[in-house]
Amino acid sequence: MIGIRSIASYLPPDRVNAVERGRQLGFDEKFVTGKLGFAALSRKSPAAKTSDLAVAAIHRLERDRGMTAANAKCVVVVTQNPDDDGLPHTSAIVHRKLGLSPSCFAFDISLGCSGYVAGLAAVIGFMHCAGVDEGLLITADPYSAIVDPDDRNTALIFGDAATVTLLASDPVFVVGNFDLGTVGAAADALRVADGRLSMNGRAVFDFAAREIPASVERVIASSGLTKDDVDRFIFHPGSRYVVDTIARRLAIDSPPFPSAAYGNTVSSSLPLMLEELINGREQVVLLSGFGVGLGWATTILRRV
Amino acid sequence: MDETIAGKVRSIVQEVRPEIDFSQLPVSADFDDAGLDSLDHASILFSVQETYSIVIPDDVVDVLKSIEAIAAFIQSHDVGRH
Numbered sequence: 001m002i003g004i005r006s007i008a009s010y011l012p013p014d015r016v017n018a019v020e021r022g023r024q025l026g027f028d029e030k031f032v033t034g035k036l037g038f039a040a041l042s043r044k045s046p047a048a049k050t051s052d053l054a055v056a057a058i059h060r061l062e063r064d065r066g067m068t069a070a071n072a073k074c075v076v077v078v079t080q081n082p083d084d085d086g087l088p089h090t091s092a093i094v095h096r097k098l099g100l101s102p103s104c105f106a107f108d109i110s111l112g113c114s115g116y117v118a119g120l121a122a123v124i125g126f127m128h129c130a131g132v133d134e135g136l137l138i139t140a141d142p143y144s145a146i147v148d149p150d151d152r153n154t155a156l157i158f159g160d161a162a163t164v165t166l167l168a169s170d171p172v173f174v175v176g177n178f179d180l181g182t183v184g185a186a187a188d189a190l191r192v193a194d195g196r197l198s199m200n201g202r203a204v205f206d207f208a209a210r211e212i213p214a215s216v217e218r219v220i221a222s223s224g225l226t227k228d229d230v231d232r233f234i235f236h237p238g239s240r241y242v243v244d245t246i247a248r249r250l251a252i253d254s255p256p257f258p259s260a261a262y263g264n265t266v267s268s269s270l271p272l273m274l275e276e277l278i279n280g281r282e283q284v285v286l287l288s289g290f291g292v293g294l295g296w297a298t299t300i301l302r303r304v
Numbered sequence: 305m306d307e308t309i310a311g312k313v314r315s316i317v318q319e320v321r322p323e324i325d326f327s328q329l330p331v332s333a334d335f336d337d338a339g340l341d342s343l344d345h346a347s348i349l350f351s352v353q354e355t356y357s358i359v360i361p362d363d364v365v366d367v368l369k370s371i372e373a374i375a376a377f378i379q380s381h382d383v384g385r386h
Contacts, residue, residue: 035343202346202365209350241343 002124002133003171004301007275008061009163010053011262015040018156018263025152032156033260037240041263042159044142049083051093053162054140058098061164069098072166073132074105076123078115078139078267080192080292081146082108094138105130112190112292113236115139115267116163117299120175123167133169138162139267146197153199157239159263163271172278173285173301179219182295183207190292207294208242213249215298216288223300227252230300231282234273236289237264246288266291274301305331310375316351317371320344331372345369352378 018041022032033039044053054077061067069075075098077091091106100106109119116139123137140162147154189203212235220227233252235243237259247254258273259265265272270287277285283303290296310331317335318326321344329338335345349360352374358381360368368374 031341035341200362201342202349202362205343205346206350206353209347210354239343241347245347 001174002127002167002169003174005168005171006065006067006166007271007278008057008065009272009275010056011042011161012044014043016043022156035241036156037257037260038263039260043144044160050079050081050140051083051090054094054138055097057162057164067166071134072104072136074135076107076137078109078119079141080110081141113266114289114295114297116270117287117289117297121178135167137165141266146192148196153201154197157264159265161265161268163268165271171304177219177222179215179298182293186294208290209245211296212246212288212290215296219298230284230286232285234287237269305375306379309378310371313371313374316348320347332370335369
């Protein structure tokens with residue numbers, strides 16, 4: 001059974017002080033840290049490309065986790081901010097930078113905040129179909145490239161990061177069931193035009209408050225579990241407010257919010273939090289990512 | 305203004321920010337002046353949509369900033385007592 005063997009991440013060291021920036025944009029500290037939830041936002045250097053962040057995460061997988069990337073037979077990058085103009089695909093550039101084998105297939109997945117969970121489904125499915133027993137799922141979507149620092153809707157939310165998840169046949173966590181969906185009618189609520197991100201915050205909030213609790217309930221039921229069986233809920237940290245809203249509608253305690261220290265890192269958000277649990281005691285973990293599309297992807301992990 | 309609808313809207317506002325007492329909030333008071341922020345506003349409108357099974361379009365959001373305005377909007381959709 002292919003599942004999650006290890007996770008590593010890279011957070012660039014630079015930070016934007018969200019409280020100070022918020023003050024400049026007319027928000028008080030209570031709103032910035034209490035409602036949006038982010039005290040600092042990680043920032044890559046302007047010259048760093050998406051593939052550089054991805055490679056940095058893989059180096060940590062090898063250095064800090066004792067894993068090797070060279071055995072991977074697929075390398076997949078989840079991003080909507082690829083290197084240069086997106087052709088060649090960023091995963092091929094990562095493949096080149098790592099010197100991976102020609103027998104390792106590289107492809108990108110164009111998704112935002114649902115990308116990690118959807119990527120698990122896509123890559124594990126690919127690995128089963130292709131007869132591959134080791135693969136790399138990378139998330140690297142540096143929004144600093146597209147966020148207008150003067151946009152009050154988006155300037156205080158997003159951070160840059162990359163993660164890599166080693167998927168293998170000797171996993172720590174097995175993955176599934178899944179619940180996935182898209183509300184394409186609301187696709188324009190999060191979009192890039194003329195190189196800048198725009199967000200209809202109310203539409204995204206409505207989507208998350210309506211769809212995510214229902215998705216969580218469905219995946220728990222389809223897995224033969226109850227909410228009490230879940231040791232940790234990990235929701236995409238769109239904001240602290242939306243996470244608290246989802247938790248309240250599910251009648252569960254609001255989960256920890258470690259993203260406060262570095263921001264909403266899009267598809268890297270969930271694996272960054274999951275990385276902290278990889279050697280923990282949690283037996284059942286629920287992941288739910290949601291955003292661009294507007295789409296969601298929810299799954300259950302079970303420790304082997 | 306329909307007092308029943310206004311009372312329900314007030315209770316929605318109270319649920320969104322339970323730590324503030326809104327029982328004496330004038331129905332015409334602007335939410336900004338009542339200590340409610342943009343996320344509270346989004347949450348209030350979401351609950352109104354769910355409660356009355358209506359859709360509040362984006363182009364009227366900015367004027368629905370008081371109990372009175374929201375109640376009038378609900379009443380105009382003839383769903384307030386459903």
